Amino acid sequence: MPQKPKRFNAYQIDLHYLDTSTRNQTDAIMWDAAIVSELWAEIFTLAVEQRTRRYNDSWLMYLDYFEEDEHYIFGRFLSAEYGTTGELLHADQLTLRPNPKLVREGETEATYFLIKKVDGLLLLQSNIRLNRPRFEEYIETLGAEVIRRRNLTFIQICTLLENNFFESIRQLNTVHKIEIEVSKTEIAADENEAVRALQNDVEEISATDVKLEFEAKYQRSGLKGVLPLVKKYKDQQGVTKIVVRGKLAGAEKVIKLDDSQEQYRRRVEVDTNNQPMLTSVENVLKEVANQRRKLRE
Incomplete structure (x- = not known):
């Protein structure tokens, strides 16, 4: 065969x-x-x-x-x-x-x-x-x-996830943005409030997905909040994609959850x-x- x-x-x-x-x-x-x-x-x-x-x-x-x-x-x-x-x-x-x-x-x-x-x-x-x-x-x-x-x-x-996902985030010098993509699915009562709100917005505009973006106000000091935020959303129902954008040694760095699975x-x-x-x-x-x-x- x-x-x-x-x-x-x-x-x-x-x-x-x-x-x-x-x-x-x-x-x-x-x-x-x-x-x-x-x-x-x-x-x-x-x-x-x-x-x-x-x-x-x-x-x-x-x-x-x-x-x-x-x-x-x-x-x-x-x-x-x-x-x-x-x-x-x-x-x-x-x-x-x-x-x-x-x-x-x-x-x-x-x-x-x-x-x-x-x-x-x-x-x-x-x-x-x-x-x-x-x-x-x-x-x-x-x-x-x-x-x-x-x-x-x-x-x-x-x-x-492979170990390199969170380790790659830790190694960043700065974080500019965290993108979280949410698809329209049936909403469970115990889901994260922000995810529920996003899914409701998706329903209102007849879309298939929507992105939640977090901009880092203080790019270096904001690093300490990145890992808890990513872990919070990683397995929420409806979350289909997480992307962290930042810099490492002066170069732009994009870290995708999908690539680390x-x-x-x-x-x-x-x-x-x-x-x-x-x-x-x-x-x-x-x-x-x-x-x-x-x-x-």
Whole structure:
């Protein structure tokens, strides 16, 4: 079978709950593979229409495959973009013909994921549409009953970063600007207030995303506030991009969160439509997860 390189991004799944062991209830984090297994199993028992999420009547996604064993949860989403039927162009002859696809039809795209039960490591195939916020929204929305029944407040998908991201920020001589991009997603009650406000603005102007920019008044002394700010927004639902702009040794320096994410490029077998083959992806992801150090000791 032919092979193609695919990229898989690494995340950590955190289960949030209210800790009532003290006088004041506080937010706490735990990991319980049984809860996550229960959540995915219940989602997969839903009819296809019920487990399908639609966006702007032009793109949809749904859980298409799910399995688990003693150590891993493995699944596949199918997604499709529809609403356009432009003419088809032949790559060699440069001839045009009508597209036989109907406006309400779309070509399927497979996106795979694997969860390591021992520590909550999530490996998610890179997909510009089916990204971390959409994945998180999907399980929180369709798994709402399990979240309530298990006394959780919410589930958070945390981006795992290489060490050089925050270290690169620390090394800057000055910081000029921090840019945070927010996309329109369903708003959770416990989200950051600024993110909620931005998402409301996005809705008002019928936009798809908006940028929040922080300008440094005192560029050198303002450095001490950069890391807490970035950490505060890093995994907020709806935040899709963080960029820090500054100077290092007199030269302009741009540090992007996406460039520092922990990710794995692996070659997997593909079919005639260049879609990854299920068994090949499963074997590759299990190998990666097995070799990676544990997230929680």
